[in-house]
Structures are given as C-alpha cells and as structure tokens.
Amino acid sequence: MDKHSSFAVSNPHKVPLDSLQKLGLWMGIIGVGILAFATFNFHSEPKSVFVLVSIALILVGSIVYGRQSYIKQVPGIKNNHVWFKTLSNRGVWGWLLGIILTLFYILIYWFPQYLGLGMNGEENTGLVVMFDSISMFFKGQPASQWFVYGTLYTLAILSLGIKFMYKYRHNRYQLIRTVVVIISQLFLAYLIPEILEGLNTETPYFAKDIKNMWPLNYYFFESWHLDNMVNGGTLGMFYLVVGIFMFLVFTPIITYFVGKRWYCSWVCGCGGLAETAGDPFRHLSSKKLSAWKLERWLIHSIMVFIFIVTIAVLYGYFTGSGEFFGLSIYTYFSKPYGFLIGAMFSGVIGVGFYPMLGSRVWCRFGCPLAGYMGIIQRFKSRFRITTNGGQCISCGNCSTYCEQGIDVRAYAQKGENIVRASCVGCGICSAVCPRGVLKLENGPEKGRINPTDVLLGNDVDLMDLVNQK
Known part of the structure; x- marks a missing residue:
C-alpha cells in the first residue's frame, strides 16, 4: 500500500x-x-x-x-466517516464536548x-x-x-x-x-x-407541566404541586384533571394505536434533543446483549422505584404524615429519586454523555414514562416495524444508527417484525436502509409477535402465541 x-x-x-x-x-x-x-x-x-x-x-x-x-449533495442519508471523526468517535473533541456538557449540567442543577x-x-x-x-x-x-x-x-x-x-x-x-x-x-x-x-404569578408551578406527565413528571403528586394545582383556580384544576387523564387514559390508548413514538419521537423534549443535537452520536449506542439486559433491568427498576415513591407521597399527602412505614418520605423517597433519577441520570448522564454513550441513554435506560409506554407497546399495540428479509443485503446501516441499541439487522435478515419495548419509532433505521427493507406500520395485533422471540427469551409469554393462532 x-x-x-x-x-x-x-x-x-x-x-x-x-x-x-x-x-x-x-x-x-x-x-x-x-x-x-x-x-x-x-x-x-x-x-x-x-x-x-x-x-x-x-x-x-x-x-x-x-x-x-x-x-x-445528492438527497439521502450521509453518515459518512462518523467512525473516523474525533467528535463522533469518542475522540478528543468528543470527550471535550462531553466534559463541557456534563460540567454545565452540574452547575445548572447544583x-x-x-x-x-x-x-x-x-x-x-x-x-x-x-x-x-x-x-x-x-x-x-x-x-x-x-x-x-x-x-x-x-x-x-x-x-x-x-x-x-x-x-x-x-x-x-x-x-x-x-x-x-x-x-x-x-x-x-x-x-x-x-x-x-x-x-399567573401567584401559582405558576403547574404551568411548566403542559407537556410532561407522571411518571416522567415525578413530582406531579407531591404536596406542594398538588396544592398549587388545587389552589390554582380553574386553570390549576384543569391541569390536575388533564394530567391524570393523560397517563391513565390517553397514553395507553394512543400507544396502542401508534406505539410510544407519538411521545418519545414526536413530542418529548428529551427525545427532541436526542434526535437533533444528538444525531451525530446515535451510532454510539451499544448493541451488545449485555446492554440490552442492563436496559431491561434498569428501566423497570426505576419504574418500580417511582411507583413506590408516588405511593409514599400520596400517603403522606392524604394522611398529613411525613413518614411512610416509619421512614421520612422526603429523606428516603422523594429526595433520592429527584437527585439520582430526576437530575443525575436524566440530565448529567442523559445529555452530558451524548459523545460517549450515544444520544438516548436516558430514554433507553432510565425514563419511567418510556418504560411504561414500552410495556404497552410490547404486548398490546398495533405498532411494529415490518421487514422484507429477501431484500436485505446485511449492510448493517439499520443496526448501526439505531439509537436504542436494537440489532435491527438480525430481525431483517430473518424477515421478522421488530417489536421491542425500547423502540421509539424514530424511523432512522428505515431511512438509512438502501433497499427499502424496513417499514413502520400500525396493523392488526395478530401476527406481530415472532415465534422465535420465545426461543430467544425476548420477554414473550407463550400465551401470546397461543392467542394468535
């Protein structure tokens, strides 16, 4: 050479x-x-x-x-040389940007x-x-x-x-x-x-919640927040009712029809930043099976954590007590969650680590609302990404640029539907495919779950397959 x-x-x-x-x-x-x-x-x-x-x-x-x-340039995805650029391949500029973002978040929060x-x-x-x-x-x-x-x-x-x-x-x-x-x-x-x-200068707090809902808005049921909505007149009660309606009724229904993408990729601010500012780093998301296992354990553990925190907070609000099973609600429930999850994970790590871990660290491993909608999407939804295995040339673009760490190519090669709780429906896998193999669809529930998912242990109940026959 x-x-x-x-x-x-x-x-x-x-x-x-x-x-x-x-x-x-x-x-x-x-x-x-x-x-x-x-x-x-x-x-x-x-x-x-x-x-x-x-x-x-x-x-x-x-x-x-x-x-x-x-x-x-000719229209089409141009992700050329992302593994050679120091900014997008964990090089010096990437680490420098990550340090600056992390430092900025630490200063903003604390x-x-x-x-x-x-x-x-x-x-x-x-x-x-x-x-x-x-x-x-x-x-x-x-x-x-x-x-x-x-x-x-x-x-x-x-x-x-x-x-x-x-x-x-x-x-x-x-x-x-x-x-x-x-x-x-x-x-x-x-x-x-x-x-x-x-x-609304006297009761402004609930105005910030126009786009967020429990469990992402972890303080929704805290006493100061409930008091401000209850005492906030018609507008405050409106936000209280709408907030409860959103996660109990609206979210499950819309997720059933179109999947979690309606929020995670179309509305959410965290997802919005990941899709725009985080686009140069989407390929850094780990595709390892160990990362997938960590993802499932971590995001569902956080869901359980916020559920317990919410029960403790509501118990304290309606009983007027600051303790839950003898433990201080603020010291042992609200404060740890707000610090570890609400600030450290979602902000410092979730954005500051874009150049090191990819653009969807928070959405994939930590967001309780994404986890909640993911369960619905996985087991009771019409959304799926269909594949045409006969057209797949195994180029790997789809897997490389999946910011959620899904090995899309493995499904495409077998011609199987992609039905994963973590998929946010961003559609980049379909956009970067040179053969038109992948398609985002909302179709009948019947037949959307792949038989091999059971053999691979992909969290599918055997009754799902029995009910489809």
Whole structure:
C-alpha cells in the first residue's frame, strides 16, 4: 500500500469546508463565544442586545452550515466517516464536548451561582444576567437558571433541528416528525409555559407541566404541586384533571394505536434533543446483549422505584404524615429519586454523555414514562416495524444508527417484525436502509409477535402465541 492509500484510510475522503460552511461555523462559534465570555463576567453592552445577537448568530450559523453541508449533495442519508471523526468517535473533541456538557449540567442543577444566578436577593451576573431582558419580557422578573437552560435547550432543538431536516430532506416522515418536534419544544415546552407563568404569578408551578406527565413528571403528586394545582383556580384544576387523564387514559390508548413514538419521537423534549443535537452520536449506542439486559433491568427498576415513591407521597399527602412505614418520605423517597433519577441520570448522564454513550441513554435506560409506554407497546399495540428479509443485503446501516441499541439487522435478515419495548419509532433505521427493507406500520395485533422471540427469551409469554393462532 503506498503512502497515498495509507493516508486515505486514516483520513477518508476528507473534504475541506467551503466559504459558506466556514461562515456558518464562525457565526455559531462567535454566538457561543459571547455567552461563554459572559459566564466569566466579560459582557458586551448592552446585554439585552447582545444576547439576541448571540442567539441569532447561533441559529443562523447552524442553518447556513447545515444547508451548505447537505444541499449540494445528492438527497439521502450521509453518515459518512462518523467512525473516523474525533467528535463522533469518542475522540478528543468528543470527550471535550462531553466534559463541557456534563460540567454545565452540574452547575445548572447544583451550583447555579457559578453561572451568575443571584443568591439571597442579589442581582444576576455572569451568563444568567444576559437572559434577564428576555425573562422580563415574558414574565416580568429576572431570569433563573432554569429559564436560561430552557432558552438554550429550545435554541439547540430549533437550530440543529433545521440542520437535521436538510440532512434527511429525502424522507417525508423525518421532515414531518422534526417539524412537530420543533413546534412541541418551542410552543408547548417553552413559550406557552413561560407566558402562562407570567400571567399567573401567584401559582405558576403547574404551568411548566403542559407537556410532561407522571411518571416522567415525578413530582406531579407531591404536596406542594398538588396544592398549587388545587389552589390554582380553574386553570390549576384543569391541569390536575388533564394530567391524570393523560397517563391513565390517553397514553395507553394512543400507544396502542401508534406505539410510544407519538411521545418519545414526536413530542418529548428529551427525545427532541436526542434526535437533533444528538444525531451525530446515535451510532454510539451499544448493541451488545449485555446492554440490552442492563436496559431491561434498569428501566423497570426505576419504574418500580417511582411507583413506590408516588405511593409514599400520596400517603403522606392524604394522611398529613411525613413518614411512610416509619421512614421520612422526603429523606428516603422523594429526595433520592429527584437527585439520582430526576437530575443525575436524566440530565448529567442523559445529555452530558451524548459523545460517549450515544444520544438516548436516558430514554433507553432510565425514563419511567418510556418504560411504561414500552410495556404497552410490547404486548398490546398495533405498532411494529415490518421487514422484507429477501431484500436485505446485511449492510448493517439499520443496526448501526439505531439509537436504542436494537440489532435491527438480525430481525431483517430473518424477515421478522421488530417489536421491542425500547423502540421509539424514530424511523432512522428505515431511512438509512438502501433497499427499502424496513417499514413502520400500525396493523392488526395478530401476527406481530415472532415465534422465535420465545426461543430467544425476548420477554414473550407463550400465551401470546397461543392467542394468535
């Protein structure tokens, strides 16, 4: 092998950035740089103007870079060389990004004063003060760390969602799904809750729950939350009734007809960030059987944990007691769950570890709502991914880019339906298949479970097969 061939292996078809890509990249870097310098109290004045300049640079820069990167290519999924890039193959840039994201989440959750949040009545400084003008516009009060987080979260989904759409522009399902994801985050999770909080300054807490439901919203039945909804007038009672209706009635019904994808891939903010900002890292999700076993044990254990926590919390609310079986409800139930699952797992690990573990760590291993809907999808749903084994060429694209760690190719080679509790129906496996082997469908329950699932021990009851005959 000559030196040119050797170079091609280590740097496969490396294409230099054109002028527009460089422009978009530098716009994004400058926008992020303004916020980064603000974190260390180096502000550009006036702050109210430069925060908008920063947001505009990040948004426009991402769009320019994304469009120029894909619009000049033939339509189709381009995941070329992801295993060679240092950012998407756990290289130096990947680890650096993971460390920055993890540090940011730790500061947001537990040390917001280092981001500039004013403590004990003090004025905001640093990064947080940059968003005071936007918060005052919506709510008439200075920004909190959560307002800053929500704004940046929404900006990431919006800007990188548009980039995602350029990349997947050949696939109608992905285009529609991404538009819905962006609208859900922008309006349901950000604008509407912030506006409602500004209009209901005395009882704002339930306004944040417009898109979440128990068990994902683990504090739904805590006393302070129930009190605010009960005392929140008509709007508060509306949210209480709707919240209970959503997980008891609506969720099981809609999951039966279309699977858990209606929420996990179309509405959920965690899923929205994973599908947009996390797209470059989806192939890092482990496909090992050991990971699948860990997934089932972990997510169902967390479901049991939140169920026990909820019983304890409701017991304390209706009895007026702070103890459950002699144990402090806050010390032994609510606080541990909020810290370990609500913050550490879903935030720090769930997003901070994108560049190391893939984009759906939280959704796959921890989210109790995903686990709840997964049980319904697995055993009582019309949703499945059908396969045409005769057309499969075993290229492995489907398995590689499944962010939930499902070995899709193994099912496709046998021509079997893919019916897994963890599948979020993102449709990327179908989009990257060069032969059209995979298809997302909602069909009759009969025949959706594969006979070999029993032999493989894939959590299928023998009665399922008997009932299908």
